[in-house]
Amino acid sequence: MSEGQSDARYGERMQKKKEIMDSRIGQANDERGVVIVNTGTGKGKSSAGFGMVARALGHGQQVGVVQFIKGKFATGEEAFFRQCDGVTYHVMGEGYTWETQDRERDTEMAEAAWEKARTLLQDESVSLVLLDELNIALKKEYLDLPTVIEDLAGRPSMQHVVITGRGAPQDLMEVADTVTDMRKEKHAFEAGVKAQKGVEL
Template sequence: MINSPESDEARRHREKMEKRKAVQDAEVAGKTVTEKGLLMVHTGPGKGKSTAAFGLALRALGHGWKVGVVQFGKGQWRSGERDMLEKLGAVSWHTLGEGFTWETQDRARDEAAARRAWEKACELMDDPAIRLLVLDELNISLRYEHLPLAEVVARLSARRPDLHIVVTGRNAKPELLAAADLVTEMTLVKHHFAAGVKAQEGIEF
């Protein structure tokens, strides 16, 4: 690069950016807890709650971690992701939900399915090889009271210090949010359904 004299504008820009960088650096230096298994919740009415969880699974596999996935909702909508993650190796994937309640219309069956999924989740939490556990649509099971909230929150809170957990689904319970380290709400700002466009293969399923 030619060593030309700096313009006033360039200098102001550089100074502003230097200040911002100093703020960022100080923020990072101020963190004291260096390793902690996070309880993460993706909720809200927008898109991307499960998709971001599977993106996290992809990242975790990229770090050589073993990943567990339990689906509390029905599974066929995620088959593309499942095939791909399993190709990458260390994924223990369990689809134990039987569909949303407005599909099955049978509460006892919903409760039994949620219980089976939760038991599998507990088993995976006890597997020391697993470093990331995705509990997909667990929020739905909690919302419809297919599982006892207090038991679930207590068990998630008692996770191993080296286990990260991500819980997805709309309408996350306040008690779960209180126990979480990281909560992201996906808000729907604009949706093509409103413009009469159908769900798109490869994007929405």
């Protein structure tokens, strides 16, 4: 379709690209659990975490999920993954919503949720732990950051952890292996489109 590019040249470029990738893959030999942080104001932080849950389940791995935000509505991902084999699912303050506006209660709920997280972080049979919206609980200081970092560091060496939410603390990003800043370029909500099932909920 692109004119002026001969098939031979195309083959050459692709070959070169393949060699570079193969060499980079050859150098990356370290197999260990990684900490992945998805932060930023854009869409996709939690969805990317749940996509990784699906991926791990596809490999027959055990997965743990702790959601640190409980909204008014049950979400699609909760409905979906709760019925999957291989998933331990916990939502902070089950049955409770952030509507109470009571700091003491919020802190208690976050701490109880962290206890669930800690159990997962000590379980060698769990390959992937998703700590959804943990960054929010840290930002609001419901949880003690050094304790969280210590528990992460003490997990089984092959266990992967995904942490999502806006405003990831600097210290957490420093101990993470992979950090993605998901930036909002535009969002349908701003054009007056309602949050919809399967997209936001």
